[in-house]
Amino acid sequence: MNVLPPSVADLSDEDLLELYTAGTGAPWLRVNFVATLDGSASAAGVSGSLGGPDDLRVFDLLRRVADVVLVAAGTVRDEGYGPMVLHDVDVAWRRSRGMPDHPVFAIVTGSLSLDPASRVFTEAPVRPIVLTSTSAASSPTAAALRDVAEVVACSADGDEDSVDVALVREALVSRGYGTIHCEGGPTFLGALVAADVVDELTLTIDPSLEGGAGPRIARGSSPELRRMRPVHVLRGDGDVLLTRYVRAR
Secondary structure, X not given: OOOOOOEHXXXXXXHHHXXXXXXOOOOEEEXXXXXXOOOOOOEOOEOOOOOOHHHHXXXXXXXXXXXXXXXXXXXXXXXXXXXXXXXXXXXXXXXXXXXOOOOEEEEEOOOOOOOOOOHHHHXXXXXXXXXXXXXXHOOHHHHHHOOOOEEEEOOOOOOOOOOOHHHHHXXXXXXXXXXXXXOOOHHHHHHHHHHOOOOEEEEEEEOOOOOOXXXXXXXXXXXXXXXXXXXXXXXXXXXXXXXXXXXXO
C-alpha cells in the first residue's frame, strides 16, 4: 500500500497554481518557509541550502501570483536578496492576465538599516516599498531612501519607535496589493502570528536533521495558538514534503 503523497513531478505549473490558489480570498497574506525535520529554519545560517528544486519551483510560482513580496530587512541581508525580478515565463503569464510584469518588493525594517545604493533598489523594475516606524520615517536615512523607494510609516498610536505588522498589512492592501507573499524572517513571522494576520502558511519540510543550533521559522510570543488546517501535502525531489495550511475559520 502506497501511503506517500502525490509527487510534484507529476503536476504541471497550472496544476500547482490551482492547488496553491484554491480557497484564497482578498486580501490574503501567505507566508512561505522551509524547515528541517527537527525544526530549523536554516542550515549554516541560511535557508537556501534547504528544500531543493521542487521547493524552488513552488517558490517561483507563489511569487508569480503575488501582488507584493514582503520580507523583513534582516532576511534581505542574510539571504542576499537582489531586485525583485521574475523569470520571463512568469512575466509572460502575468501579462496574459493583465497583471504588472513584476510584484512590488516590500521591505519591513524598524531601524531603516538599508543601503539606498543596493541593487534591491537601483535595479528594481518596480519602485520598492519600505515599511518602517514613524520615528525612522522622519530620519535623514529615510530622506535618502525616498529617492529609490516609497517609505511608509507603520507605527501604532503612542509607539512611534515600533512597526505595527497589522498596519503593514493595511498599508499594502490600501495600495491595491491584496495578494501578499511573505518570505520571512522568523522574528517578522512571530510578529505576524501574534497579530493574527496570517491567512496561509506554505511550509516545505526538508528531510534532514540540523542538530538544534538553527532558529525556528517563527520567533516571538503569541497570546494564543493560531489554528491552521491542512489543505495539501506534496512530495518533491529529494523526498521533501511541500505542505499548505490555511487559517482555520
